[in-house]
Amino acid sequence: MTQHAAGRRGAPWDRRRLLRAVTLNGLGLLLVAAGWYGTGGAGEVRGQIAWVNIAAAGSVVVAVANGMLVLAGRRLVALRTQAYLGAVSVPEWPLTARGPNSRSPRAMSLAEDAFVAGDTMRWYHRSDCLCAIGKALAEASRVSHERAGRRPCRVCRP
Amino acid sequence: MDLAKIVRHQWDRVAAAVLVGIGLVALLLGWIGASGTSFPAEQIPYIVSGGLFALCVVAIGTTLWLSADIRDEWCKLDHLDTTIARHTAALESLSVTVIPEAEPEPRPRAGTGRR
Numbered sequence: 001m002t003q004h005a006a007g008r009r010g011a012p013w014d015r016r017r018l019l020r021a022v023t024l025n026g027l028g029l030l031l032v033a034a035g036w037y038g039t040g041g042a043g044e045v046r047g048q049i050a051w052v053n054i055a056a057a058g059s060v061v062v063a064v065a066n067g068m069l070v071l072a073g074r075r076l077v078a079l080r081t082q083a084y085l086g087a088v089s090v091p092e093w094p095l096t097a098r099g100p101n102s103r104s105p106r107a108m109s110l111a112e113d114a115f116v117a118g119d120t121m122r123w124y125h126r127s128d129c130l131c132a133i134g135k136a137l138a139e140a141s142r143v144s145h146e147r148a149g150r151r152p153c154r155v156c157r158p
Numbered sequence: 159m160d161l162a163k164i165v166r167h168q169w170d171r172v173a174a175a176v177l178v179g180i181g182l183v184a185l186l187l188g189w190i191g192a193s194g195t196s197f198p199a200e201q202i203p204y205i206v207s208g209g210l211f212a213l214c215v216v217a218i219g220t221t222l223w224l225s226a227d228i229r230d231e232w233c234k235l236d237h238l239d240t241t242i243a244r245h246t247a248a249l250e251s252l253s254v255t256v257i258p259e260a261e262p263e264p265r266p267r268a269g270t271g272r273r
Contacts, residue, residue, distance in 0.1 A: 011225075012232045025218060032211050038205040048202045055206045062214040066221035073228035080235050 012076035013069065030036050031058025053114030113138040113156045129156035166242030170226040184212035 013021075035055025039048040102136045116137035117124040124145035125132040131153055142158065165172050188208010197244040 010233055011229050019183070025202045029211075029214055030204065032214055033217070036203060036206045036211065039206050043229060044201060045198050045202065048199060052202060052206060056211045059210045059214050059217075063217050066217050070221055070224045070228070073232075077228055080232075084235070084238065 012073045012080075017069070017072060020100045021065050021069040025062055028058040028060075028062030028065065031055060032060075062110065088151055115142055115145055115152075116140075117148075122150055124150045124158060125153040126156040126158045129153055129158075131155050165244060168226070170229070174222035174226065175213050177222065177242050181212040181214075181216035181219060184208050184215065215228040 019091075032055045035051045035053075037040060037050030038054065042051065043047045085140070097133075112126070115124040116127050116129075116132050116139050118135065118137050121137075123131070124140075124142070142152075185208055188204045191204035191208060195201055
């Protein structure tokens, strides 16, 4: 795998992005300083409002510049991590033994009508749920499971 | 580890801590200044310098700290890159030197086999 093209070694940001962040931070601090200078020079509140707005705009510029920098860095790190983990397949929800779209029509009808759970279990599952495979469970309808105080499994989401 | 080494290796975290400290001090000074006068026209400059300026400095410090974390993650990925490249090169050299390409055995011509 080659060095990521977006940034220099040791940091995800390229020079242009860093320069933009530094410039915007400087501009924001300059606006805050101008606001401070302006409010100090004005004798009345009426004359200070505009300068306070300028200073507030400067702080917003600083916040946006820093937020953009951090978000860009997080995104670049995530992209590079995904490049490493690209070969690992992540199953889609709901997590079942055969995958979300690979059930036979019979299994689908069973899954719609009957769900499985054990006598002492707190959750009821689809019959092909990863949490139910290999266990001796009894089938029953959703209503009867919920009457018994069980809740739907969070993995297979029956 | 001595202080100079920490500052050299963790300059962004040290700068972040210093900036957050400056911001908190500015906030405190602004509060003290604004509470010392009852005239709004005299309080507003303290709000701008002690409030908004302190907010900016704390934001920059926080960004420096977060960017230090991001740089650490990036360096780990760089290290992973180097390790993978080294192991790949080692594997390739092994496959070249240890497992030479076998020459195919000559096939017997038709009619010359054993009867």
